[in-house]
Amino acid sequence: MKSLTYLLLILISFNFVTAQDKKLPEGFIYLKEKIPDIKLDIRYAGSNNFIGKPVNAYQKPVAILTEAAATALQKAQKDLMAEGYCFKIFDAYRPQTAVNHFIEWARIPADTLTKQKFYPNVAKKDLFQLGYIATKSGHSRGSTVDLTIINIQTGEELDMGSGYDFFGDISHHNTNKITKEQRANRSLLKRIMIKNGFRPYPEEWWHYTLRNEPYPETYFDFPVQ
Template sequence: MRIVAVFVLLLIISCKEKSSKSVEIKISDENGIEILDETHKAERIHKKAFKSLEGLADSTFVRLADFSDGFAYDMRYATDNNFLKAQVYDCAECYTRVKTVKALLAANKTFQSKGVKIKFYDCYRPNSVQYKMWKIVPNPQYVANPVKGSIHNKGGAVDITLVTLEGEELDMGTDFDFFGKRAYHDNFDLPQEILDNRKLLKETMEKHGFWSTRTEWWHYNLQGAHKDPIANFKWDCHE
């Protein structure tokens, strides 16, 4: 009996030693890494693999979210919460040209170092959508004539604001697409906090190759993008 008891005790100790050692098995797949923890139970940890811009032509249209999760989105024209009071996009996506993405990634890295990040209201806009907007509001003061096109139609313009890393919007003084003097960059008759927020947005975007529109604090064009052709590339909508 004593021999049996000693054997059982040694077996228990051996099992405890084995269970105390972590077993880590990594299996790469398209979704991430699968790890077997110390209890030998499979636990999948999702680590999104972002695409690389390497080798892509600057003129190529790509989906921004495929290259970073560091941005926020409120794609207004995919809803009726906009000055048109109508939804003109089939789904909320932010596509733009590779060269614009490169500049946005660099700008956002600077913003993140200061505790904020870019939030998008609009990105590339297919010319067919420009025609929809023109049909609703055929006024060049508010909507670019689709025949001439907008820099949005060329993949070189974005409408943006700033939010904290937790997602809280910075006060810019007006909502997106507010048409009035309060939205002007050269209107300094505003609280200092608003002026500081706009200054941070404007100066950082300009350092990374964008220029602003005087009457719209949210609108930024990539330098040289006005030379690009009007495009009507359309993305697929996924649920």
């Protein structure tokens, strides 16, 4: 009986610690808790990304945002679903540790495993100079999200003209290298996001930041778990 009681106490303590470890800082929320029907494809938790492997501090494929950003995105999702579409999230809050991992990768010129898919026309040594890799990311402030649109009926992504995290001018909003349909798809995303309080990043069609973000000067570094 004493052994059973001791075992139960250990399990209770373990669960408590696990729950405490996963507690988010005040003002942050798991996006699925706010928007249960949103789709997730958290690229940095796996190997389908420009460094070709899981990124440091991405321990689980979950999306975290500030509550303010999540609330605004919830409204945007409602508007989008009224038109027969849904958001798919590639990235949300990004720890500074992950940004540091990007920096380390960029400084290894021989590692070009993913070049053909993500930066075929850009020399890896130029990624810093061209602004594709930086020492700080707005994602670390918790109110920036990378996303695309999928068709509710088919689950397929709309054609945006380039893939997520493609380093090249075809990913810019003002590119002349995409079709009329691809431009219309990007315009749909931009219209819905701007209407709900987000501002676009000119060089990445997928990247949006809440205009009135609650932590504009704070770069967080808790893990995605």
